[in-house]
Amino acid sequence: xxxxxxxxxxxxxxxxxxxxxxxxxxxxxxxxxxxxxxxxxxxxxxxxxxxxxxxxxxxxxxxxxxxxxxxxxxxxxxxxxxxxxxxxxxxxxxxxxxxxxxxxxxxxxxxxxxxxxxxxxxxxxxxxx
Amino acid sequence: xxxxxxxxxxxxxxxxxxxxxxxxxxxxxxxxxxxxxxxxxxxxxxxxxxxxxxxxxxxxxxxxxxxxx
Amino acid sequence: xxxxxxxxxxxxxxxxxxxxxxxxxxxxxxxxxxxxxxxxxxxxxxxxxxxxxxxxxxxxxxxxxxxxxxxxxxxxxxxxxxxxxxxxxxxxx
Numbered sequence: 001x002x003x004x005x006x007x008x009x010x011x012x013x014x015x016x017x018x019x020x021x022x023x024x025x026x027x028x029x030x031x032x033x034x035x036x037x038x039x040x041x042x043x044x045x046x047x048x049x050x051x052x053x054x055x056x057x058x059x060x061x062x063x064x065x066x067x068x069x070x071x072x073x074x075x076x077x078x079x080x081x082x083x084x085x086x087x088x089x090x091x092x093x094x095x096x097x098x099x100x101x102x103x104x105x106x107x108x109x110x111x112x113x114x115x116x117x118x119x120x121x122x123x124x125x126x127x128x129x
Numbered sequence: 130x131x132x133x134x135x136x137x138x139x140x141x142x143x144x145x146x147x148x149x150x151x152x153x154x155x156x157x158x159x160x161x162x163x164x165x166x167x168x169x170x171x172x173x174x175x176x177x178x179x180x181x182x183x184x185x186x187x188x189x190x191x192x193x194x195x196x197x198x
Numbered sequence: 199x200x201x202x203x204x205x206x207x208x209x210x211x212x213x214x215x216x217x218x219x220x221x222x223x224x225x226x227x228x229x230x231x232x233x234x235x236x237x238x239x240x241x242x243x244x245x246x247x248x249x250x251x252x253x254x255x256x257x258x259x260x261x262x263x264x265x266x267x268x269x270x271x272x273x274x275x276x277x278x279x280x281x282x283x284x285x286x287x288x289x290x291x
Contacts, residue, residue, distance in 0.1 A: 018260035155229040155284035193268040
């Protein structure tokens with residue numbers, strides 16, 4: 001069972017219906033179990049939790065980066081490569097891309113199956129070549 | 130509240146101008162994406178100002194089915 | 199009363215981010231450069247405004263939280279897609 005999928009479906013159901021009663025909760029659990037499951041690699045609960053933790057931490061970091069960009073102008077661009085484990089589950093890679101792109105200074109340009117992201121970055125000083 | 134909405138309308142003019150003038154196709158796309166998000170948020174604020182949650186629901190639906198796309 | 203004040207502060211901060219992040223759109227920089235600023239204004243600024251709205255009408259929190267999450271998700275994905283597309287065009291031409 002894919003934890004993230006299940007949690008995501010149940011959360012959307014509960015928020016959408018805005019009813020936390022027992023019957024509605026049961027319907028939500030049933031629907032999220034019965035909806036077709038996607039294929040994909042399995043990941044351990046520990047991996048999910050650590051990635052989700054990073055996603056949550058990305059929110060305050062994004063605001064800090066935004067304030068940094070306002071206080072000190074970042075005028076130069078750079079492209080860096082970031083290694084990533086190619087055997088990670090697709091859902092986790094999606095969350096990685098989300099975390100990087102969500103913070104305003106960095107945007108993922110391209111994900112290569114061989115195991116790296118191409119990350120576009122906004123920097124303060126001109127990068128040396 | 131009305132002051133907020135007026136400021137929002139003024140800010141909304143910037144991407145409109147960029148979309149009208151932009152010569153690069155992807156700059157134009159960026160401007161349109163920006164307009165979509167800003168308009169959806171404005172709908173929410175209008176609903177708060179008029180105290181009519183039915184308008185707000187429209188905004189929520191626009192935001193959750195994928196604005197801009 | 200404090201909630202009202204806090205809500206106004208959140209919306210004002212969001213509007214400031216909107217203005218600051220949208221302004222580079224009229225400049226003559228690459229789309230990728232503008233995209234960084236749009237992620238400040240449209241994702242972070244709009245989230246701040248939404249939190250301001252949430253403080254004003256807390257009774258509607260389930261739908262507002264849903265909108266908040268989907269706002270962050272869609273804007274980020276859109277940013278990724280636009281970055282990918284605009285880069286592909288550059289390497290072709």
